[in-house]
Amino acid sequence: MISLVQQLAQTLLANKLSIALAESCTGGLLAAHLTDLSGSSQWFERGFVTYSNEAKEESIGVAHSLIERYGAVSEEVAKLI
Template identity: 55%
Template sequence: MSQLTELLKQKLLIIAVAESCTGGNLSVLLTEESGSSDYFDRGFITYSDQAKIELLGVKRSTLDAYGAVSEQTALEMVEGVIQNSNANIGVSITGISGPTGGTKNKPVGTVCFGFCILGECTTIRKYFDGERQQVMQKSVGFVVDTLKGLL
């Protein structure tokens, strides 16, 4: 984690995040160090569909067509993070941590991520096995590793 925070500080980058299935765990990790206000702007915990709509501007039509756990929703979430913060790095996480909520097409452990870095946005869909806490931890770890690689 310290590698990521050092990269953010060195490059004078500001990050903001939107979390659903991780419930704030990424925000906690990003703010554990003293001085985190140098690189962390804010975190949105948008667990419900209504929170995604109200706080991030996710379209109801996107949720209806693709579901909360989709790359389309992850993209709209991360775009909302950038629009509603002072950050130039945005991350969104939406998924199914379990043990319930999975379907054949989206089993427990399906997680979609959105990344916006200096105006360039992309999404990634991953599957993580394990229990609820493991899926959450692996999701946060994936974000940290991905950001280190992209920065």
């Protein structure tokens, strides 16, 4: 995983970009891997762990009706996250 993170970091820095994440079932694991790399604050902006339905609605704007209709772990909701 470290080499993938290093490649991502190099690409982001070379293109003067940063990254932000919204996670659910991964519980922040992706953000943890990215921030394990020294210097990640240069390109890692922030991470949201939206594990609960309320967090999905409040933090990243997933519609309550969509969660009710398809379920929190559905493909439809995952695409919005």
